[in-house]
Amino acid sequence: MKAVAVVPSRRSVELRQIDAPRLDSPTSVRMRVLEVGVCGTDREICAMEYGTPPAGCDHLVIGHESLAEVVELGPEVTQVRLGDLVVPTVRRPCAHAHCVPCRTGRQDFCITGDFRERGIKELHGFMTEFVVDDQRTLNVLPHSLRGVGVLVEPLTIAEKAMLQVELLQQRLPWACTMQPGGRQFCHKAVVLGAGPVGLLGAMKLVASGFETWVYSRSDGERQAIVEAFGAHFVAAEEVPAEQLGRELGSIDLIYEAMGASQTSFAAMGALGTNGVFVFTGVPGRKAPVTVDTDLLMRNLVLKNQVVLGTVNAGAHAFAAAVADLQHFVASWPDVVPALISSRHPLERYDQLLLQRTPGVKHVIEVA
Numbered sequence: 001m002k003a004v005a006v007v008p009s010r011r012s013v014e015l016r017q018i019d020a021p022r023l024d025s026p027t028s029v030r031m032r033v034l035e036v037g038v039c040g041t042d043r044e045i046c047a048m049e050y051g052t053p054p055a056g057c058d059h060l061v062i063g064h065e066s067l068a069e070v071v072e073l074g075p076e077v078t079q080v081r082l083g084d085l086v087v088p089t090v091r092r093p094c095a096h097a098h099c100v101p102c103r104t105g106r107q108d109f110c111i112t113g114d115f116r117e118r119g120i121k122e123l124h125g126f127m128t129e130f131v132v133d134d135q136r137t138l139n140v141l142p143h144s145l146r147g148v149g150v151l152v153e154p155l156t157i158a159e160k161a162m163l164q165v166e167l168l169q170q171r172l173p174w175a176c177t178m179q180p181g182g183r184q185f186c187h188k189a190v191v192l193g194a195g196p197v198g199l200l201g202a203m204k205l206v207a208s209g210f211e212t213w214v215y216s217r218s219d220g221e222r223q224a225i226v227e228a229f230g231a232h233f234v235a236a237e238e239v240p241a242e243q244l245g246r247e248l249g250s251i252d253l254i255y256e257a258m259g260a261s262q263t264s265f266a267a268m269g270a271l272g273t274n275g276v277f278v279f280t281g282v283p284g285r286k287a288p289v290t291v292d293t294d295l296l297m298r299n300l301v302l303k304n305q306v307v308l309g310t311v312n313a314g315a316h317a318f319a320a321a322v323a324d325l326q327h328f329v330a331s332w333p334d335v336v337p338a339l340i341s342s343r344h345p346l347e348r349y350d351q352l353l354l355q356r357t358p359g360v361k362h363v364i365e366v367a
């Protein structure tokens with residue numbers, strides 16, 4: 001079967017023929033891959049910035065944002081059925097007995113760093129025709145999400161962040177209604193960046209009752225999407241990040257999804273009293289930048305602020321992403337599919353992975 005793989009020893013990205021995987025345990029499941037989303041992580045792996053093949057293998061099949069269909073079941077599989085639409089999680093636990101997060105199914109909080117990730121670190125990914133995984137790793141989607149289910153994995157970033165923000169906001173019980181699923185009328189949020197992670201995060205914030213602004217370089221297509229789901233657009237050319245508070249009033253939550261540290265720390269200076277700042281981006285290491293640390297530290301203390309970083313996602317975040325994606329589609333039926341700008345066959349991988357293509361989310365259509 002065909003697979004898109006990076007070969008670090010040759011510094012190349014190739015369409016390869018590899019052996020199709022077989023069921024390898026009584027609870028394993030074989031899936032036909034339907035779609036794979038492409039993101040900055042994939043492009044960075046293809047630029048050889050990171051990415052590690054499985055032990056003893058010269059190549060790494062890439063792709064971690066997937067949508068697949070169950071085609072074969074091990075004899076003890078009980079959690080999925082033939083024909084189910086599924087999205088596998090990405091991270092697998094480390095093997096260390098003392099890693100309590102991994103031993104309790106929360107490898108997104110792994111403390112050893114020896115976790116593995118499909119399509120990124122020591123496990124092959126999903127940019128191929130068939131994959132096998134244990135039933136525990138699979139999240140079942142309703143068939144109504146066939147057209148947009150590939151967005152589940154990128155949405156889990158916002159879901160994990162918001163699960164933590166909800167816990168943090170319990171320190172302010174008077175500030176908003178915090179019943180599960182309750183709307184948080186009193187809150188103002190700013191999303192930094194209008195890529196897929198930013199737009200999905202902004203949708204999650206709007207759906208949670210935040211008045212939400214998306215801060216980005218001007219872009220007509222993205223502004224139209226933002227306004228179509230009820231958020232506001234702020235052009236970075238018009239408002240410097242440090243002025244966001246003056247422009248919007250007290251900001252309760254800043255959700256960073258741009259991976260640019262200088263703008264992010266400038267925006268942190270605009271965070272309001274009792275505010276939370278969430279980082280989701282991973283900037284490349286560039287030259288040091290100047291940050292007004294006195295201002296940030298004064299604000300953190302005198303305004304009871306919290307700064308939170310979040311990576312990867314656990315089972316709860318995947319379940320929440322599946323539920324929310326259905327909710328988004330019901331609320332904004334034309335907007336959610338518009339996040340997927342283009343679909344390409346596997347053979348056109350080089351166009352998406354080795355070049356910058358305008359648009360929001362690009363998808364490889366495998367089957």
Ligand SMILES: [Zn+2]
Nearest residue numbers: 039040041065
């Ligand atoms: Zn991704």
Ligand SMILES: [Zn+2]
Nearest residue numbers: 094099102110
């Ligand atoms: Zn671990």
